[in-house]
Amino acid sequence: MNVHASPDPAHALTPSGNLRRRMVTSRAVVAVTVLAAALAVSVLFIIVYFVAQRGASQISVAFFIRQLPLVSYGKVTGGIGPAIAGSVEIVLLSTLIALPAGVLTAIYLTEFAGARVAAPIQTALELLAGLPTIIAGIFVAGLLVAHYGQSAYAAGLALSIVQVPLIARTSIESIRRVPASLREAADALGIARWRTITGVVLPTAAGGIVTATILAIARAAGETAPVLFTSSAFGTPYQLNPNQQVPNLPVEIYNLANSLNPTAVSDAWGAAFLLICLILLANIGARLWLRRSERKRGL
Amino acid sequence: MPVRLLSARVSSLASFPQLSNRRQLERLNRLDARAGSALRWLALFGGAAVFLALMAIVYQVISGASLALSRYGISFVGRRQWSPAVGRFGALALLYGTLVTSVCSVAVATVLGVAIGLFLSLMAPRRVAAVVGPLVEMLAAIPSVVLGLVGIYLIAPFVLNNIEAPLHSVLGFIPLFGPPGTVGNSDFTASLVLVIMVVPIIAALSRDVFLTVPSELREGAEALGATRLEVIRGAVLSTTHSGVIAACMLGFGRAIGEAIAVTQVIGNITQISHNLFAPGDTLGSLIANQFLTPVSALHTASMFYLALVLLVLELATMLLARYVSRHFGSRR
Numbered sequence: 001m002n003v004h005a006s007p008d009p010a011h012a013l014t015p016s017g018n019l020r021r022r023m024v025t026s027r028a029v030v031a032v033t034v035l036a037a038a039l040a041v042s043v044l045f046i047i048v049y050f051v052a053q054r055g056a057s058q059i060s061v062a063f064f065i066r067q068l069p070l071v072s073y074g075k076v077t078g079g080i081g082p083a084i085a086g087s088v089e090i091v092l093l094s095t096l097i098a099l100p101a102g103v104l105t106a107i108y109l110t111e112f113a114g115a116r117v118a119a120p121i122q123t124a125l126e127l128l129a130g131l132p133t134i135i136a137g138i139f140v141a142g143l144l145v146a147h148y149g150q151s152a153y154a155a156g157l158a159l160s161i162v163q164v165p166l167i168a169r170t171s172i173e174s175i176r177r178v179p180a181s182l183r184e185a186a187d188a189l190g191i192a193r194w195r196t197i198t199g200v201v202l203p204t205a206a207g208g209i210v211t212a213t214i215l216a217i218a219r220a221a222g223e224t225a226p227v228l229f230t231s232s233a234f235g236t237p238y239q240l241n242p243n244q245q246v247p248n249l250p251v252e253i254y255n256l257a258n259s260l261n262p263t264a265v266s267d268a269w270g271a272a273f274l275l276i277c278l279i280l281l282a283n284i285g286a287r288l289w290l291r292r293s294e295r296k297r298g299l
Numbered sequence: 300m301p302v303r304l305l306s307a308r309v310s311s312l313a314s315f316p317q318l319s320n321r322r323q324l325e326r327l328n329r330l331d332a333r334a335g336s337a338l339r340w341l342a343l344f345g346g347a348a349v350f351l352a353l354m355a356i357v358y359q360v361i362s363g364a365s366l367a368l369s370r371y372g373i374s375f376v377g378r379r380q381w382s383p384a385v386g387r388f389g390a391l392a393l394l395y396g397t398l399v400t401s402v403c404s405v406a407v408a409t410v411l412g413v414a415i416g417l418f419l420s421l422m423a424p425r426r427v428a429a430v431v432g433p434l435v436e437m438l439a440a441i442p443s444v445v446l447g448l449v450g451i452y453l454i455a456p457f458v459l460n461n462i463e464a465p466l467h468s469v470l471g472f473i474p475l476f477g478p479p480g481t482v483g484n485s486d487f488t489a490s491l492v493l494v495i496m497v498v499p500i501i502a503a504l505s506r507d508v509f510l511t512v513p514s515e516l517r518e519g520a521e522a523l524g525a526t527r528l529e530v531i532r533g534a535v536l537s538t539t540h541s542g543v544i545a546a547c548m549l550g551f552g553r554a555i556g557e558a559i560a561v562t563q564v565i566g567n568i569t570q571i572s573h574n575l576f577a578p579g580d581t582l583g584s585l586i587a588n589q590f591l592t593p594v595s596a597l598h599t600a601s602m603f604y605l606a607l608v609l610l611v612l613e614l615a616t617m618l619l620a621r622y623v624s625r626h627f628g629s630r631r
Contacts, residue, residue, distance in 0.1 A: 033414040036415045036418065
């Protein structure tokens, strides 16, 4: 057995031997977790910086309004006006489908459904949430585009498949977090069920639902795979007829990125910078909004 | 409360105009009943739409693939050649590319993601976690097309110039790290891009799982003199490993389904190469790349068949993840 000398007052609490080894490995693992977190955050900053460095110089009013050069891509840079307008239209159409569908699904699952009916819908929702977005695109391509051609409607439908699970899931969570005392108060007053839902539950959960919708809009605005087969117009002038394919930001970036012309690539960076700014701002805004609305409700 | 006041209240309630008027009360009740059932049906319609959408997706993908299904049957999955020009199609090379890139990226992302999850849930002071957590999640919000753009102009050149040759010279005895390529578009670059997409998912999910570990358990281990690492191994990971596995499977599901960013950096050459530095193709990336320019009806049907393979793979992964997290869930 290892016989220790009488403790040296200067080094009384310095671990040695086995304990020292355990402390060192433990510290090493803690350091690894800190490094991993630092790596993830710095990758985010590197990506944003890299996009900003190349894209920020493109940003101007003309870039947001003009269209891409129609015939040849010379030294003149174009603009992404039609793509911005088209993206807004497609995402609007998609949200018009996804917001009611998502919120109604959430209401059904939390307020009405028995366990037996809820289970398959819940499972379907989870599976839709994990559905590869390219399959949403190919689904609508087979369903609508094969018969009626590409259109903003088709793109909106494809994007709504991506949005519905996002909106429904967060809505379910925020409806479940409505305090039971509020419902009980409504019940005690003899208020009809539907009035409780529309007058008490939904307004209380509104903060979460709005947050989910903002995040879903941000997500849809950046999705390429669902719109690639349903609205793949590229470099066209302003086009807003929803029966036709409309240009949009993700497809524009996707096509410009593969161009051999450096001017075209710098347009891609400009569009990417705009997209990433909007999405990150929406994310930050949605989080702040959620925090504020929860504080207001005293949650 | 004085009896007189109470009786006054009750009598005032009794003489409440709406309640005293029977006809009005009946009308109100009828309206409530109708509106209630309308809302119920509307909500059921929304829920049913979600379920039917999934069914419709499965049906549409199968029916789109019918031509290839009748031509090749199940042997399509085992066929190696994909050459639209000669009209030969098979999924094996694409399945290989999908699995290689996904497995490699999830292997790396698991280590990083679980480490970040541990950091956010157990190590970091609350204020630091409140800033770092959302930043990591924001990594998942970057659109895949922008990540692909960064992949083309930053990651691929970096991999080509700084990573391929050193890795080959050090780890060249492993067939995966073969001779360096010439362009930087490769399975390796695609995996690297996928790591960036998968890490935030695993980190967020595993953080949530770690937060469910009761603090008594951790404090008990600490009271026994366990170091941080021993607390993690003995009290945290041992009670949450099923949740962590489910998180990794969901990350895997995300990796196999990604099409756009992968197609931008993988090189789009349909081949089976053991070398990670060679260009390749995945199920999703091939569909993204060729779907708009089919050369024949069989070509389109074969791409629907690829989508079907991807769909089956994805649904199996998701259901398995669900099963793992529910049935091997908490043993507490």
